[in-house]
Amino acid sequence: MAKHETPLLDQLESGPWPSFVSDLKQQAEVRAKNEAGVEFQIPQDAVEDLLGVLELSFKHGRTHWKHGGIVGVFGYGGGVIGRYCDQPKLFPGVEHFHTMRVAQPCGKYYKTSYLRELTKLWDFRGSGVTNMHGATGDIIFLGTTTPQLEEIFYTLTHDLNQDLGGSGSNLRTPADCLGSSRCQYACYDSNALCHFLTNEYQDELHRPAFPYKFKFKMDACPNGCVASIARSDMSFIGTWRDAIKVDQDAVNKYVENDPGYPANAGAHKGKDWGPFDIEKEVLALCPTKCMKFENKTLSIDNANCTRCMHCINTMPRALRIGDDRGCSILVGAKAPILDGAQMGSLLVPFVEVNPENDYEAITEVIESIWDWWMEEGKNRERLGELIMRQGFQKLLEVTGIDPQPQHVAYPRTNPYIFWKEDEVDGGWERDVVEYRKHHLR
Template identity: 85%
Template sequence: MAKHETPFLDELENGPWPSFVSDLKQQAEVRAKNEKGVEFQIPQDCVDDLLGVVELSYKHGRTHWKHGGIVGVFGYGGGVIGRYCDQPNLFPGVEHFHTMRVNQPCGKYYSTEYLRQLTDLWDFRGSGVTNMHGATGDIILLGTTTPQLEEVFWTLTHDFNQDLGGSGSNLRTPADCLGTSRCEYSCYDTAALCHFLTNEYQDELHRPAFPYKFKFKFDGCPNCCVASIARSDMSFIGTWKDNIRIDQDAVNKYVEQDPAYPANAGAHKGKDWGPFDIEKEVINLCPTGCMKFENKELTINDEHCTRCMHCINVMPRALKIGKETGLSILCGAKAPILDGAQMGSLLVPFVEVNADNDYEEITEIIENIWDWWMEEGKNRERLGELIMRQGFQKLLEVTGIEAQPQHVAYPRTNPYIFWKEDEVPGGWERDVDEFRKHHLR
């Protein structure tokens, strides 16, 4: 029987959606029965007390957790998030209830054997409560005591060959989509690049030295399945620089509603969306209007294509990504902290991904950005906020990248263009003379 009454939390179990409250109640019951006979290393009723302290937070309208300060494993400054309850007399089972972040495998591929090992370890040395890949991407192990941290860390690294993830003002755990391992749309091997950068920057991952957090995320194509464009300081999004490949016979199969060619790759099979209309569902939804279908032939003005992927998603058997594939690098995305949410800004329109040279072009860009950010960034200032404060032109200067049309978000809203003196042969005096000659008649 539960120790604590939870009327506020009980309300969260109503409605059609799954509730974390139900999961916690189930785990509390499992620990109370302990049918496996596990010799728990932290209090058996810790999950029950967790429900109690969360209920009290709902009742009081404020948190009853206090940050644990410096708590972690030897040699690492990140990977452990210390939490202590400010009501230890009421909830002794969660007097300290630390979270450990574990570096997830690329593409989140697991064997069932590994998952059993991981959950058995956390049942033994933790609360048994996990959060598999929330916003951080990591495996989140929720709730253990300080003496168990080193024990869990030893088992992960020595027995499971698994490392902790990132927390604090450091490089956070890189995260990627399935990439070429499963997806026909992927333009580069996301797992290979994610694995390389994770190993390359171990110091930055485990020993916080940045002004604030920094995130890499890797999307194999512009569908952006890990939402890198919105959630990472540096996102790597697959793209192509040649033309979309068109199979005209397959296009007409879609138009003729051949049962073997369902739109949207056969998604939403249980719902009748009516007859397929290429004008309504593809042509008119192209954001740049670069497509037309005439005389049973689909044409695309690829110079205007922005790689939105909509047409490819709707007619995947008729349209394919180009063959000259690589990735784009965008910088500065973040969720609201100081100046509100912002999306990534395009820095490098196209990089040919090549593991043979150890991704040298990519690591050079990363390290130039970090040098600038660590020198100029304020405390708790994300890269995107520094770019807003000092300007995108400064980012181009520190990375040595020449300005390109793709860097322009929208045309200038005033007619004046200003040049630095060393950027124009002859200096500004010549420009003033030219301006007077042509415009002040």
């Protein structure tokens, strides 16, 4: 018999998809039976009370998690998020129910033995409820009490060689895709860069000194499996500077519908999409129309290619990324908190990703931006909002990056950069300035 009636939550189990409510009920039952004989260090009915307080929030239409109360572990300003219930008499098991963020490994590669140790620790000193993974990327431990925080931290750092992630106004745990460890399209080693940045900026990760949160995310190719362009203050997206490599024989195999060359790498097995049509499925879908297929030859105007990856994904055995590889750096993406959601803006069109000099070209950009943001940023103002407030040209000035044609707000239409009158000599340049002054501002 459940401790709390949850008719509203029960509705979330009725659809065709897996439900977190079912998972929580299962965990509550496991803790109630405790067949493993675990000596729980937090209330045994914590998960049951978690369901109860959520039901009450649904009933009242407002949260019952209250503000106030800062908790953490010694020496760290982040990694622990305080959670307190405003109905402790009704739900004593979640009177305090803190969240801990555990830094994920690069590429999220785990050994099963490691995961067993994590879950064993959390069953013992927490609720046993986890989130794999949070939006930032961390392993999320959901629900423990204040006295257990230092105990958990000690076990993580001393026994599991594991660090906490970031929370608060600091650098959040850097996140990356699988990169060159698994992906044929990787333009740089995202795992290595993620590992370097995580270690290089430990102070920024654990001791909040920023106006607000700051996220690094690394996509090793333009496919963007981590969606860094939409989810990080600084995004590193793999790219290349030379031409796409074309195997014309393989192109014609696709065109001839050779069974050994399925379009989209055979991703649509089980459904007959009809014969492959290169004009309809590749050329017409190219965003810049930089490709043509004539006389059994595919030609690409690489100067106008935006590296969208569509043609390569569709015909992976015929087209390959170039050899002159590196990454683009974009800045300013965030979720809709103050000024709405923002996508990242291109700052550095291409930079070599060189571990031999400790990624010096990348860290110079990072630190010049941080110096500006920490000096000029308002409280709880993300980098993207500072860029909106002071202008992209100001960002170029503080980073020492010269304006380039790629610095546009909206591709091919709206330049960010307006030349100052004292920067041009006259003639047509002055006419451009006057036109922009009266027509574009």
